[in-house]
Amino acid sequence: MKRFDVVEHTADIGVVAYGADMREAFANAAYGMFSLMADLKQVGEETSRYIEAEAGDRESLVVSWLNELLYMFDVERIIFKRFDILELTSTRLKADAFGEKADASRHELRGGVKAATYHMLKVSKDRGRWSVRVIFDV
Amino acid sequence: MARWDGPLKKIDDYRWEIPREYKSGMRVPGLIYASEDMLDSIREEQAAEQVVNVAFLPGIVGHSLAMPDIHWGYGFPIGGVAATRVEDGVVSPGGVGYDINCGVRLLRTNLREHEVRPKIEELLSQIFINVPSGLGSTGKVKVGKKEMDDILTNGARWAVKRGFGTDDDLEVTEEGGCLKGANPDKVSTKAKERGLPQSGTLGSGNHFVEVQMVGEIYEQAAAQAMGIEDVGQVLLLIHTGSRGLGHQVCDDYIRTLREAMQRYGIDVPDRELACAPVKSAEGRDYLAAMACAANYAWANRQCITHWSRECFTRVFGLSLRQIGLEMVYDVAHNIAKIESYEVNGKKLSLCVHRKGATRAFPAKYPSIPARYKEIGQPVLIPGDMGRYSFVAVGSERAVKESFGSVCHGAGRKMSRHAAKRGVRDADVARDLAAKGILAKSASRGGLAEEASEAYKDVAEVVEVCHQAGLCRKVIKAYPMGVVKG
Numbered sequence: 001m002k003r004f005d006v007v008e009h010t011a012d013i014g015v016v017a018y019g020a021d022m023r024e025a026f027a028n029a030a031y032g033m034f035s036l037m038a039d040l041k042q043v044g045e046e047t048s049r050y051i052e053a054e055a056g057d058r059e060s061l062v063v064s065w066l067n068e069l070l071y072m073f074d075v076e077r078i079i080f081k082r083f084d085i086l087e088l089t090s091t092r093l094k095a096d097a098f099g100e101k102a103d104a105s106r107h108e109l110r111g112g113v114k115a116a117t118y119h120m121l122k123v124s125k126d127r128g129r130w131s132v133r134v135i136f137d138v
Numbered sequence: 139m140a141r142w143d144g145p146l147k148k149i150d151d152y153r154w155e156i157p158r159e160y161k162s163g164m165r166v167p168g169l170i171y172a173s174e175d176m177l178d179s180i181r182e183e184q185a186a187e188q189v190v191n192v193a194f195l196p197g198i199v200g201h202s203l204a205m206p207d208i209h210w211g212y213g214f215p216i217g218g219v220a221a222t223r224v225e226d227g228v229v230s231p232g233g234v235g236y237d238i239n240c241g242v243r244l245l246r247t248n249l250r251e252h253e254v255r256p257k258i259e260e261l262l263s264q265i266f267i268n269v270p271s272g273l274g275s276t277g278k279v280k281v282g283k284k285e286m287d288d289i290l291t292n293g294a295r296w297a298v299k300r301g302f303g304t305d306d307d308l309e310v311t312e313e314g315g316c317l318k319g320a321n322p323d324k325v326s327t328k329a330k331e332r333g334l335p336q337s338g339t340l341g342s343g344n345h346f347v348e349v350q351m352v353g354e355i356y357e358q359a360a361a362q363a364m365g366i367e368d369v370g371q372v373l374l375l376i377h378t379g380s381r382g383l384g385h386q387v388c389d390d391y392i393r394t395l396r397e398a399m400q401r402y403g404i405d406v407p408d409r410e411l412a413c414a415p416v417k418s419a420e421g422r423d424y425l426a427a428m429a430c431a432a433n434y435a436w437a438n439r440q441c442i443t444h445w446s447r448e449c450f451t452r453v454f455g456l457s458l459r460q461i462g463l464e465m466v467y468d469v470a471h472n473i474a475k476i477e478s479y480e481v482n483g484k485k486l487s488l489c490v491h492r493k494g495a496t497r498a499f500p501a502k503y504p505s506i507p508a509r510y511k512e513i514g515q516p517v518l519i520p521g522d523m524g525r526y527s528f529v530a531v532g533s534e535r536a537v538k539e540s541f542g543s544v545c546h547g548a549g550r551k552m553s554r555h556a557a558k559r560g561v562r563d564a565d566v567a568r569d570l571a572a573k574g575i576l577a578k579s580a581s582r583g584g585l586a587e588e589a590s591e592a593y594k595d596v597a598e599v600v601e602v603c604h605q606a607g608l609c610r611k612v613i614k615a616y617p618m619g620v621v622k623g
Contacts, residue, residue: 009210010183010185010209010210010550010551011209011210011211011216011550037273038273055393056396056397060393060396063389064393067386067389070382070385071328071331071332071382071386073274074274074331074332074335074336074381074382075331075332075334075335077274077276077335102273102274104272104580108582109272109273109274109580109581109582110273110581110582110583110584111273111342111343111581111583111584111587112273112274112341112342112343112581112623114236114237114343114382114385115236115385115388115389117212117236117410118212118392118409118410119211119212119213119408119409119410121409135212137212137235137236137237137385138343
């Protein structure tokens with residue numbers, strides 16, 4: 001199954017991520033976001049970080065989750081490529097994220113993502129398939 | 139994408155009003171500055187509806203404004219300006235944006251095009267090496283936690299104290315490079331952690347350092363006051379903001395204010411318009427944190443200025459005195475400021491949100507540098523890297539109509555992704571080279587995303603502001619070389 005599509009927005013860019021369940025869709029949204037930042041095929045799973053996010057509702061939780069990962073990227077320069085969502089409710093998420101420190105000599109780094117926004121944000125389920133749409137400020 | 143088919147009532151050739159009656163809940167009408175030719179592309183997306191949504195903000199006065207570089211943002215449109223009463227109005231982080239104090243800084247040199255052209259490649263390479271750029275780039279200035287508070291409180295003054303530049307630089311920086319009211323305690327630990335490794339970095343996206351040459355001079359006297367004497371003179375333009383620190387402040391406070399909004403019984407049509415009364419604890423905290431991020435950005439541009447000067451002296455083997463590189467001006471285009479204006483005959487203290495809009499104060503106005511008292515505050519309006527940029531000065535009419543604001547750049551007309559599709563960095567670099575412009579980018583796809591085709595023609599955008607009387611064009615400059623983040 002396709003993990004995500006890139007969606008266009010005048011100044012910015014977003015993803016619609018898919019999953020058989022909400023966990024998978026949340027994981028694929030994160031995968032889609034890091035795909036915009038680097039070629040993930042070149043990135044290993046050398047390190048992992050445990051991540052917790054909280055928010056008032058399901059949609060905001062997407063933003064909290066992705067912005068938590070961006071914070072980790074800025075502070076530790078880790079590009080994440082695999083996400084094990086350990087726990088997911090509509091207000092709370094716990095996950096292990098796996099990736100590698102960015103290295104410009106080995107990784108093809110693309111444009112940055114500043115933040116996940118609430119703009120056009122949507123979590124939905126259609127015929128058994130979950131999708132998460134999120135637009136990034138780049 | 140859905141077309142926007144709302145009403146645009148013609149006021150004159152450059153002003154289009156969205157009447158209050160269009161949607162119940164609008165507290166003021168909308169006003170878009172544009173030429174008739176621009177309307178079609180404006181209607182192609184929902185930016186005008188965002189002008190309408192902003193008109194819902196409690197305490198908004200005058201019009202919900204949009205400059206001719208208007209395009210679809212989140213919450214506010216890019217190019218949006220909104221002034222709310224400090225007394226009983228709100229402040230909205232969405233009216234500032236994620237990149238708090240994203241802004242531009244212009245420097246002038248004593249060098250001429252023929253002196254710089256043969257060395258442009260070497261110069262760009264030096265800048266590329268000495269100004270950290272690109273995704274996840276880390277700074278060469280090592281800052282501790284305590285010093286971070288100093289940066290957040292003192293902005294560019296901190297940088298000058300550390301030897302990066304001089305007091306003369308501060309003199310011609312908006313707010314002297316230090317916005318008052320900054321309180322580092324209101325900035326989250328996370329935001330500070332993001333800021334630590336990125337101090338003095340350019341970042342990625344549309345940020346750049348560009349070597350330019352003066353192409354046309356429209357107003358000799360104003361140009362002279364800026365140290366710009368003739369065509370062919372070389373300039374340097376720096377565009378960057380507050381990096382991850384600013385993004386985290388924005389994200390933190392959108393969340394805080396969304397919760398606060400419910401307590402204050404405020405309802406807005408878009409989540410990205412989260413807001414709180416300017417005078418509430420939450421509103422004041424946001425403004426104190428925003429000032430910190432703004433100061434971080436000014437410190438950032440000041441560091442980059444210093445390293446750029448070092449690159450020039452190294453490459454040309456001349457002293458800084460011989461080269462020049464004095465600052466013309468530094469101005470923010472993503473910021474909220476407390477300023478006072480006369481509205482319906484009454485002097486009001488207002489919170490002016492400029493989201494992709496530039497402050498443009500006229501001659502004799504308080505708070506502009508002595509050097510520019512006779513001509514007005516310089517307004518820096520960069521275009522895309524394949525065309526040209528403008529410098530203008532503010533006018534009286536901007537104070538009367540647009541809360542002392544004008545456009546901030548070219549404005550996008552297609553998504554970065556669409557711009558990139560089918561276009562490769564190498565193609566863009568070759569096209570630019572054919573025009574005599576050398577371009578270097580730290581990120582793959584960095585040039586393709588910023589290709590000229592992705593932007594409106596900044597000349598048309600500036601022309602609208604000029605014709606509408608909001609500012610006056612002073613010079614036009616052409617790029618010679620650009621380092622993209």
